[in-house]
Amino acid sequence: VSATSTIDPEKIRKELSDLWVDLAKEKEGDAGVLRACSMTLIAVVDETDDPAQIGETIAMLMREHPSRAIVVRVRDSSEFYLSAQVLAQCWMPFGDRRQICCEQVEITASLASSGDLPAVLLPLMVADLPVVLWARARAGIGVLGGIAGKVIVDSDTASDIAGVVEISKHHRVGDMAWARLTRWRELIAQIFENKCYLAELGGLTRARITYTGGKPKASACYLAAWLDRSETIWEQGEEDAVALESATGEVHTRIRRTGGEGVEVTVHEQVTNAIFPVATDYTLLREELSIAGRDDVFEGILSRAAELAGRFA
């Protein structure tokens, strides 16, 4: 709607308000536009990040977590620069009867202007609803973390669990690298729901984690910390895999990716196949946004995971 070199939050608020009037005018007849909002979602991204991809992720999230989304694009510049525009994310869930829309504010801020951001953003928070910060770019955490109830990071891309530990000292934190593990963890937990297998768990003292790439990602370190075996063997391989073994190397449970979305699960000799849908920013954020309170399991293994990750630093 507008783009300026400085930002007046009151002007943005008026533009947000006008947006709804315009949308209602566009949609004539009895079926009006429905506004939905369950939180303020602040996404801090680098200006170089693909705007279409970020926009698409936020648009998809709006359906399950309708929010006022504020996308802050951080420009790597020492010159002062701030600009904003307001738009709407709309969809039509009831056929052609009713349109649902959420508000989106896009702010571009240079690093030099980041100190001004809290004052710009505070008036834009939706009252009485949670505020979540998706720190895709770490630059924003310092200045914006204070206004968010939860900070979501991705240590698989930043390879920095120690940083997550630091953030957790001041904010409630969620890590997309941990959410990336949910399907793996759930499958392991499901296997040991079987009382026969649960009885064998005490003898499975060794975890074998196969990783792809040069060194284990944060997710692999989280997995090892969560499995909490007395010995963890790390090995590089073609596909991600995890196995639980006895001290003598007898494999009890093994889960390995077989390419694409497929995984192969072997428990003793019994082999089954399952699907792990590819984790995207959207699916990972969707999971993290669903958790408003404490995540005791994650918080419980965070320090241990950071320690393991430190060995590969």
Add this chain to the structure above:
Amino acid sequence: MAAANPFQDPLRFERKMPECAVVIFGANGDLTKRKLLPALYRLAYERRLSPGFAVIGISRTAMSHEQFREKMRDSVKQFKENTEFDESVWNSFAESLFYMAGDVADANCYTNLAKCLDEVGEERKTGGNVLFYLSTQPSQYAETAAGLGNAGLAKGKGWRRLVVEKPFGHDLASAKKLSHDLHEHFEEHDVYRIDHYLGKETVQNIMAFRFGNGIFEPLWNRRYINHVQITAAESIGVEGRGAYYQEAGALRDMIQNHLLQVMATVAMEPSASFDADSVRDERSKLLRSIRTMTSEEALKNSVAGQYGPARIGGQDMPGFREEKGVDPQSQTDTYAAVTFFVENWRWAGVPFYVRSGKHLPKRVSEIAIEFNSAPHLLFGAGGDMTGPNLLLLRIQPEEGISLKFLSKRPGAGMTLRPVSMDFNYGSSFGERSPSAYETLLLDAIIGDATLYTRQDMVEASWAAVAPIQEAWGNEKFNFPNYAAGTWGPEASDKMLARRGHIWRKP
């Protein structure tokens, strides 16, 4: 006490699924093909089943395990609904499918089943837990339960549960007899009477809506609610099931079970906790509070209907009596509407209008809660445009909740118009809602009977409709009394008009 699984994370994982074998009697039937196996496949696809899981199908047809798997594969492909068919997931799932031919009337069937359960249990590590699912003719329920009991299968080293499909009897006496027969071999807490309506997300959401929010419950009583309408309409006729339907009818097939359970969920008192017994105690209490009608009241407060022939969209539709397998003089109700009253402090004097019918204009199930009008019409009478507040709980096809209220039309003057605030279940959470059978099968395996019907609930709901059954049994109806594709007989509209109400046209 067994050690707890240290890997569980209830915040992020779906519910824990214990190992077990599901034994389906009537494995060659329609329900197994259309609902049960597709639901189990979807659970497998979403990794919801334990690795120690197996299905043993039983029916009279001779088939090998492989032939059964092939047959089920075709069914799952056809009825998988909105889940992808994945070859590798199917192949893994198919390995957990087993079949044995057997006649439930033959004692050998149960001896063979015991052997099969041992073998499958050993191979699949099902831990001795067995869910017996009776997808057979209702007349075989007692016989099958007895067969299992006599063969020592009703008890074992793990848990044993029995799932029974409706109808649970055809009247109060037969319902009591059935429960008595089942209890000869299974404890009541191991009997799971399935009512797939209670598995629907919106029906479960009624409790979340009522008891999870502070603002609605204070209004949920005779002081603010004028009346309640519960509708389950089908746009199709009996579709080749005329012979079965002729013995059932809308009152028995829908109102006595599904709709009275829905009504109980809408009207029950808050339970002390969300455990199965507390919730079912409250539902049962509500059903027992339904006023028992005299014969005269039963005739006045109920309407039976039967659809006649009609032409819809250029197509000739047969009347019920012209359907295959139906007696040309049939007195079966394909439409039933009843006004119930609940005799307690919360609901005294509030009519609950419940209707269900076949060949109505559209397929829709909903609960409409109409609130009292504002005590003084400050803005003048606005004709049809200013109706009372209405809360709509939509069960199907678009599960969700809508609240209708009045708002000022923008501009000069004080003209009001109704607006609707909508919550759509599917689009609001963006996830595929599990089918009722997925929910209920999971519940039975987990041992959560909250959404299953208990003996006292079944008996209370039969008692509520018994006077109507009796009164209708003595009547000779002048059927057909509504044309296919309309909203039912005129008498139904008159029943509401007597209290100044009109049926909603959803």
